[in-house]
């Protein structure tokens with residue numbers, strides 16, 4: 445099964461998970477930090493791997509003209525249902541149904557590590573962005589996906605048993621506040637993302653490693669993620 449098929453399989457779980465107010469990291473940890481990285485609304489903003497569309501709707505509220513794309517039919521249906529006025533397209537991120545050089549901003553929020561062909565998606569973003577356009581990414585930090593804390597105490601050791609420099613698929617089945625969710629993703633080292641950007645003609649102009657803010661660090665387990673980054677945010681410019 446491809447990662448794209450995995451996401452369709454778990455789409456119903458994701459839609460419940462992503463729509464439970466205040467439930468996941470989007471609300472609690474990093475949406476606002478990610479939004480601060482974006483340029484102001486311009487010609488056209490693409491939301492690549494939009495899921496059920498929560499970021500697309502937030503971008504629209506902020507004044508962006510958005511086309512949203514996702515590879516899962518169920519996610520696309522849910523995003524269209526939530527806002528029928530939005531342009532939501534079913535497509536693979538590595539084959540965007542978008543004209544060359546027609547956008548000035550592309551965002552891929554928490555989706556590149558879920559894509560089978562991340563490099564292809566970055567290349568496609570370069571094709572559809574005008575020169576000087578920006579690609580903003582949020583991913584699970586490769587440190588995070590490479591290893592695990594040994595326990596849930598705030599000062600727990602973090603251990604990488606496997607191969608940080610390797611590429612491997614992983615699946616996390618979790619339950620939080622009664623909602624189950626299975627995340628199917630691919631670990632890639634930092635170099636994979638930076639090579640993809642470099643080869644597609646992007647220059648990285650900003651990088652953030654958001655930490656769990658004090659007000660969201662309710663438990664000892666949360667406080668572990670004030671020592672290591674959960675996520676990585678990147679803004680790159682199309683040369």
Ligand SMILES: C[S@@+](CC[C@H](N)C(=O)[O-])C[C@H]1O[C@@H](n2cnc3c(N)ncnc32)[C@H](O)[C@@H]1O
Pocket residue numbers: 447448451452462470492493494495496497498499513514515516519535536537538552553554555558559560561
């Ligand atoms: C973790 S969800 C993030 C959704 C949304 N950006 C959010 O934060 O609410 C990852 C999304 O990437 C999509 N995805 C995975 N592979 C894809 C591909 N090859 N092309 C387009 N979308 C893909 C999945 O269907 C899923 O909706």
